[in-house]
Amino acid sequence: MIETATDGRVRTIRLERPEARNALTSDGLDALERAVRETEESVIYLRGAGRAFCAGADLAAVASLEGEAVAAFVRRGQRVARALESAPAITVAGIDGAARGGGVELALACDVRVATPEATLGEPGVTFGLFGAWGGTARLPQVVGLGDALEFALSGRVVDAETALRMGLVSRIDADPRTVAAEIAAHPADALGVLKERLRDERDRETQERLEVDAFASLLERHREDVEAVLELPDGG
Structure with missing residues (x-):
C-alpha cells in the first residue's frame, strides 16, 4: 500500500x-507513518499512484468501525499528519488528480503543496x-x-488547481511536482x-528572535566558505 x-x-x-484512489485504511496509515519517520533524506516527496493523490480515509473501513475503534482510527490519521508536519525533512505534497478529505489534510500537514494543472481538492x-x-x-484556517476555510469546508465543494492556488491551499502549480522537491533538496540540508x-x-x-540569532550564527560558521564564494561571483550572487 506504501x-x-x-x-x-x-x-x-x-x-x-x-x-x-489511494484511500487509506488503518494499516495504510501505520505504513505511511513508518515511512515518514524512517526517512533520513532531506526532502520527502509524497504522491499518489494512478490518477489520484489520495481520497482520504477508506469509507468502507470507516463505516465498519464502532466505539473506541472510531477514535483509534482518527488518532492514526492525526499521528500521520503530525509526523509529516514535524519531520526533520522538508515535506512536499505532489497533488496530481483528486485529493479529498483526509488527502487534503495530509497535504495541509506538508511544508509545501504543489498541484498539477489536473489536480482537484475538496x-x-x-x-x-x-x-x-x-x-x-486546525490546519485549514492556518493555511487559507x-x-x-469555513466556506471550503462548509460547502463541501471541489476546487481546481487555479482556485486552490488563489486560496493559498497549494503553493504552486507544476506539471511535474517532483521538480519542486528536487529544487528544494538542492539546498544545504542543515x-x-x-x-x-x-x-x-x-x-x-x-x-523566536533569540533562536533565530543562534541558528543564523551556527549556520554562518558552517557555511562561511560558501558565503565567501558568493561574494566572488561577478554579480555578487
Whole structure:
C-alpha cells in the first residue's frame, strides 16, 4: 500500500492503492507513518499512484468501525499528519488528480503543496454528515484563513488547481511536482531544517528572535566558505 524510493536527497513516498484512489485504511496509515519517520533524506516527496493523490480515509473501513475503534482510527490519521508536519525533512505534497478529505489534510500537514494543472481538492465530508478530523479543522484556517476555510469546508465543494492556488491551499502549480522537491533538496540540508523549524515555531516573538540569532550564527560558521564564494561571483550572487 506504501511504496518508497530514494533519488539523491529526495525520498519519494507513494500511496499505492490506485483502484481506491489511494484511500487509506488503518494499516495504510501505520505504513505511511513508518515511512515518514524512517526517512533520513532531506526532502520527502509524497504522491499518489494512478490518477489520484489520495481520497482520504477508506469509507468502507470507516463505516465498519464502532466505539473506541472510531477514535483509534482518527488518532492514526492525526499521528500521520503530525509526523509529516514535524519531520526533520522538508515535506512536499505532489497533488496530481483528486485529493479529498483526509488527502487534503495530509497535504495541509506538508511544508509545501504543489498541484498539477489536473489536480482537484475538496473536503466533501459535510455532504454525508462528517468532517476532516486528521487535524484539518486546525490546519485549514492556518493555511487559507478563516473565511476561506469555513466556506471550503462548509460547502463541501471541489476546487481546481487555479482556485486552490488563489486560496493559498497549494503553493504552486507544476506539471511535474517532483521538480519542486528536487529544487528544494538542492539546498544545504542543515539550512532547510533550520528554516522549517524557525518558520513553524509558534512561540512568542522574543523567543523566536533569540533562536533565530543562534541558528543564523551556527549556520554562518558552517557555511562561511560558501558565503565567501558568493561574494566572488561577478554579480555578487
